[in-house]
Amino acid sequence: xxxxxxxxxxxxxxxxxxxxxxxxxxxxxxxxxxxxxxxxxxxxxxxxxxxxxxxxxxxxxxxxxxxxxxxxxxxxxxxxxxxxxxxxxxxxxxxxxxxxxxxxxxxxxxxxxxxxxxxxxxxxxxxxxxxxxxxxxxxxxxxxxxxxxxxxxxxxxxxxxxxxxxxxxxxxxxxxxxxxxxxxxxxxxxxxxxxxxxxxxxxxxxxxxxxxxxxxxxxxxxxxxxxxxxxxxxxxxxxxxxxxxxxxxxxxxxxxxxxxxxxxxxxxxxxxxxxxxxxxxxxxxxxxxxxxxxxxxxxxxxxxxxxxxxxxxxxxxxxxxxxxxxxxxxxxxxxxxxxxxxxxxxxxxxxxxxxxxxxxxxxxxxxxxxxxxxxxxxxxxxxxxxxxxxxxxxxxxxxxxxxxxxxxxxxxxxxxxxxxxxxxxxxxxxxxxxxxxxxxxxxxxxxxxxxxxxxxxxxxxxxxxxxxxxxxxxxxxxxxxxxxxxxxxxxxxxxxxxxxxxxxxxxxxxxxxxxxxxxxxxxxxxxxxxxxxxxxxxxxxxxxxxxxxxxxxxxxxxxxxxxxxxxxxxxxxxxxxxxxxxxxxxxxxxxxxxxxxxxxxxxxxxxxxxxxxxxxxxxxxxxxxxxxxxxxxxxxxxxxxxxxxxxxxxxxxxxxxxxxxxxxxxxxxxxxxxxxxxxxxxxxxxxxxxxxxxxxxxxxxxxxxxxxxxxxxxxxxxxxxxxxxxxxxxxxxxxxxxxxxxxxxxxxxxxxxxxxxxxxxxxxxxxxxxxxxxxxxxxxx
Numbered sequence: 134x135x136x137x138x139x140x141x142x143x144x145x146x147x148x149x150x151x152x153x154x155x156x157x158x159x160x161x162x163x164x165x166x167x168x169x170x171x172x173x174x175x176x177x178x179x180x181x182x183x184x185x186x187x188x189x190x191x192x193x194x195x196x197x198x199x200x201x202x203x204x205x206x207x208x209x210x211x212x213x214x215x216x217x218x219x220x221x222x223x224x225x226x227x228x229x230x231x232x233x234x235x236x237x238x239x240x241x242x243x244x245x246x247x248x249x250x251x252x253x254x255x256x257x258x259x260x261x262x263x264x265x266x267x268x269x270x271x272x273x274x275x276x277x278x279x280x281x282x283x284x285x286x287x288x289x290x291x292x293x294x295x296x297x298x299x300x301x302x303x304x305x306x307x308x309x310x311x312x313x314x315x316x317x318x319x320x321x322x323x324x325x326x327x328x329x330x331x332x333x334x335x336x337x338x339x340x341x342x343x344x345x346x347x348x349x350x351x352x353x354x355x356x357x358x359x360x361x362x363x364x365x366x367x368x369x370x371x372x373x374x375x376x377x378x379x380x381x382x383x384x385x386x387x388x389x390x391x392x393x394x395x396x397x398x399x400x401x402x403x404x405x406x407x408x409x410x411x412x413x414x415x416x417x418x419x420x421x422x423x424x425x426x427x428x429x430x431x432x433x434x435x436x437x438x439x440x441x442x443x444x445x446x447x448x449x450x451x452x453x454x455x456x457x458x459x460x461x462x463x464x465x466x467x468x469x470x471x472x473x474x475x476x477x478x479x480x481x482x483x484x485x486x487x488x489x490x491x492x493x494x495x496x497x498x499x500x501x502x503x504x505x506x507x508x509x510x511x512x513x514x515x516x517x518x519x520x521x522x523x524x525x526x527x528x529x530x531x532x533x534x535x536x537x538x539x540x541x542x543x544x545x546x547x548x549x550x551x552x553x554x555x556x557x558x559x560x561x562x563x564x565x566x567x568x569x570x571x572x573x574x575x576x577x578x579x580x581x582x583x584x585x586x587x588x589x590x591x592x593x594x595x596x597x598x599x600x601x602x603x604x605x606x607x608x609x610x611x612x613x614x615x616x617x618x619x620x621x622x623x624x625x626x627x628x629x630x631x632x633x634x635x636x637x638x639x640x641x642x643x644x645x646x647x648x649x650x651x652x653x654x655x656x657x658x659x660x661x662x663x664x665x666x667x668x669x670x671x672x673x674x675x676x677x678x679x680x681x682x683x684x685x686x687x688x689x690x691x692x693x694x695x696x697x698x699x700x701x702x703x704x705x706x707x708x709x710x711x712x713x714x715x716x717x718x719x720x721x722x723x724x725x726x727x728x729x730x731x732x733x734x735x736x737x738x739x740x741x742x743x744x745x746x747x748x749x750x751x752x753x754x755x756x757x758x759x760x761x762x763x764x765x766x767x768x769x770x771x772x773x774x775x776x777x778x779x780x781x782x783x784x785x786x787x788x789x790x791x792x793x794x795x796x797x798x799x800x801x802x803x804x805x806x807x808x809x810x811x812x813x814x815x816x817x818x819x820x821x822x823x824x825x826x827x828x829x830x831x832x833x834x835x836x837x838x839x840x841x842x843x844x845x846x847x848x849x850x851x852x853x854x855x856x857x858x859x860x861x862x863x864x865x866x867x868x869x870x871x872x873x874x875x876x877x878x879x880x881x882x883x884x885x886x887x888x889x890x891x892x893x894x895x896x897x898x899x900x901x902x903x904x905x906x907x908x909x910x911x912x913x914x
Contacts, residue, residue, distance in 0.1 A: 224308040228400045230702065232298035237700045238408060238421060239295070247636045247693070247708045248415050248749065256414065257292035263746075264306065264410040270343060271450060273362075274313040276355070277348040295411065303407040311395060317355070318392045318490075321363060325385040328377075331364050335811040338804035339365050345803045364807040371809060372816060373523045383487060391450070391490030401425075402492075412705070417745040418695050419707045425494055440501045441508065441528045443469060447493040451476065451513075456610055456663075459564025460538035462531045469526065470515060471663060472740065475500075476523065477511030485509055485525075502530050515739075538565045540586040542593060542887045545603075545902040553910045558902040559599035560890065561590050566612030566620070566667040583612070584619040591623065591652050597887060601655035601905045605898065607685065611666025614644065621674050622646040624656060624681065629757045631670045632713040633694065640713075642757060655912070656681040657905045659898065660725060662735035665689035665742075672725045673714040679764035682772075682908060683725060684901050686733040690742035692721030693749060711749065717756035721749050728769050729776055729904055731897050732790055736800065768911045775907050776900070785896035788830040795822055817842075 243249070250256060261283065269275045287294075287302050294302050339361035340346050349355040363384065370380040401423055408421035442461015443454050451474040463469040478499040479485030488496050500508055509527045545558040563583060572580035587604075594602065611617075618630045625646055633641040658672045658681045669688050675681035692712040698705050712720045722743045742748045765772075780786045799819065806812045820842045827845060828838035839845040892899040 225304065225311070225398070225400055225403055227300055227304055228404070231300055231400065231404050234404070234700060234702055235295070235298050235300065235408070238412070238705055241698050241700070241705050242412070242415060242419075242707060245636060245696070245698070245707060245709055246415050246419065247711060250415060252292040252296050254289045254292065257290060258288050259414055260291050260295070260411060261287055263413055264303065264407060267406050267410040267413075268307065268310040269314075270448070272343040272346055272348055273359075273450075274310060274317055275348055276313075276352075277350050279309065279313070280348050300404075300407065304403060307403045307406065311398060315392060315395045317359065318388050318395065320356075321359060321388045322385055322392065324360070324363060325381045325388065329360075329363055329367055329381055329384075331367065331377075332361070332808050335808050336806075337361070337364075337808045337811075338806050340804055341365070342803050361807050365805050368807055368809050368812050369523055372813060373525075387487040387489055390487065394491060394495070412707070414747055416693065416708050416747055416749050417742075418691075418693060419705070421700075421703060421705050423703045440497075440530055441469070441510075442531075445475070445493060445497060445500075448474075450490045452488060452491070452493060452496045457608075458538075459608065462528050464564075466526065466528050468524070469510070469512065469528070471735075472515030474513040474515070475510055476513055477509075479509035479511075481507040481509075485511055487511075504531055506530050538567050539581065540564075540583055540590055542590040543890050544594075544597060544599070544887050545890050545899055547902060547906050553906070553913075556600045556902075556906050556909065557597065558601050558603060558905055559594035559597065559887075560603045560605055560898065560902075561587055561594070562605040563587065564609055566609070566614075566616040566671075568613040568616050583616045584623065587620060588623060588651060593887070599654075601657070601909055602652060603657045603659055603898070603901055603905060604681070605659045606664045606668045606672060607659055607661040608663045609665070609668040610663065610689075611668055611691070614667055614670065617667035617670045618644045618646065619648075621671055622648045623651040624675060625678050625762075626650050626760060628678070628759050629715045630674045632715065632717075632754065632757060633710050634713060634754060635710045640754060641710075655905060655909050657901055657908070658683050659901050660685040660688050660727065662686050662689060662733055662737055662740050664725075665691040669720040669725050670712060670714075673716075673718070673720055676725065676728070677714050677716045678759060679762045679766070682729065682765060682769075682905070683727045684729045684904055685727050685731050685897075686735070687726050687730075687737065687741075688720075688724035689740070690720065690722045690724035690748075690751075692719050692724075692742075708749070713754050715757045715759050717753045719751050719753065722751040729772050731776075731900065732780075732786070732793055734793070736797075765908060765912065768908060771911065772904055772907050776904055779900060779903060783892070783896075783900070784830050784833040785892040786900060787833070788826055789896055791826045791829075792823065795819075795826070 265275065265280060265283070283306060287306075291302060294300070339358070341362075346358075349358065366384055367377070367380045370383060371377060375383065405421060405423045412419040412421055441463040442458040443463045444456040444458065445452050446455050447453070454469060454471055454473045454475065456471055457463050457469055475496065476489050477485040477487050478496065480499075480502070486499065488499065500510075502508060507527050507529050509525060512524050512526065514524060540561055540563045543560045543562070545560060547556045547558065549555045565583070567581060567583050569577075569581040573582075591602075614631075621630045626649070627646050629642055629645050631644045633644070635641065656675070658675055660668065660672055660683060664672065664685075665688060669690070669692065672681075672683055672688065676683050693708045694710040694712070695706050696709045698707070714720060724742070738744065780790060806815055824839060824842050824845055831838050839848065890898055
């Protein structure tokens, strides 16, 4: 999450080494003497200071162009890697407007950001490390000698340069990275045009994850790694039915495009990269946006984008999916997920263009298009059995509309047990907290509001005579804080909902439930790792009131608020405040911890606020007096025990846990095979393992097993197609969705207006219904 902002009216939605004491003492003394001889300019020095900085930066640029080889030899510790000799592109120069722009950025951060940082040696060291990560996070281009030389020169002085608005050191590193990258890409193109030979050893492998590797020690080490890296990419394409020649041609084209984009980088790209390295030291949601990035942000905020309905960001050389917008085309298509990487984009009737190494803006431009046209994506999935394979999906473009994100209702029918009779559990799925401010401002009586929609669904479920309610917030990335507050109104009496602490440490407690409670029955809130921001506020408030049982996975932990300020060029989005629950606990970093934990479909070691660099910490403030409902603290342990038994006995849950365990096992292997037959055998073995899990489930439920992987995949495809056709017919006829069996029950003669959900459809939702049924039963004793 991917800042987790929704758009339009849904504004608040949308990271050093120790030195010995003696060395620190001498370094500090030296810097004091330097500052005494040449004091830093004050506000009164005005244009004279900026003019001197500008002249010094122009001199830097001229020296860099005249002696680029010598400069690179110096920063590489005296050993000049061979590939730097082939570089012919001129170094970039500074734009004279950028030093003052850096000053504006620093002023906004210092005045308004929630965190106050001191520009000192520790800041300098952290900034240098972050800048290297921004430039070459995949560790594909720099050498260990480059990093060591830069640390020696800049680790304790980069803060001084920033304070003086001196961008020359940052530009020097940017030019070195750009030339290292171009030289390396040129080498890759040459290898591919000659026909890349694949390794023959079955155990040949490569480590893709940069966190598991070190910077290259030599040119030979870089050559060896890139040989394996290119082989892995070629094998992946061959497993996707490309011939060896086609794979070489496609990869060569990919790297030629990447080379072109490296050559097209300009001073704006440099400033954005360095500025965002700097802002990320404050927290992961603080960003500088160039004018072009600002335009894309405004399009996203207005929800007027005609595309696939996904929030994207750059990560290393890939375009990564941060969030799939609920109700959007990608969400409706159902395959694209958060953390997936887009490697190719194709227009309707045209070949797919490889986009690895492209600028994010250019990828977004390709994905956009007119309504009802189709776009084909090649993706590397983040989850599941396809995680190491390239997949092709086609999505019909459309606008993301508020009505497509609307709350929806359904039912789960549970059969009678030895302790109780049959139960009907109502479900309200809420994909976002939305509010159509423009329609409200124009006094449209039918304006869209998530609270209004949930209120109407509560009345509809009351007519269905439900025994309890599940509020499903899975995948809900947040939205309007006002809507989260007013929705709390539906379930509790008047009282506080959330506390907001500002950068000046003042606490705002004005967000309160002010109307009368609407729903008084048993309540469960279902959350997962992608439930964030406003979702966490609502779930946390209901948990603190002891009004609802929280079931699912620990939530994302996005507990900060961002604001946007314009600069002379572009704008800065910075964190200005922090959310706290009425119990005094922050929702930041920790999120909401469920009372009963379900299996998580998302890897919490990769997704979540606490996994983002420089995320603000969890902390507490004073609680707010609030009502405590009778609660269920004495029943939670028994609910957990009963859930654990069902995990071992209910076939759908057994299948889900077996699949998750298998995928976790695969994910623990940090190496990727690069020999074609070994990789193909690995793929087949994984498919057979998944087929075995599916067939064990079918045998437990009295269904015939699939003969092979092909028949299983064909059955899945037919089921998906039938579901899509059924949904389209429902939309055309405006009739309720067909009723399906739920957990072994047979449908009644009079199907309800709301659809029934079965354990095959959504095992975690049905298990949540069983947990709620246990709570109802235990509370009735």
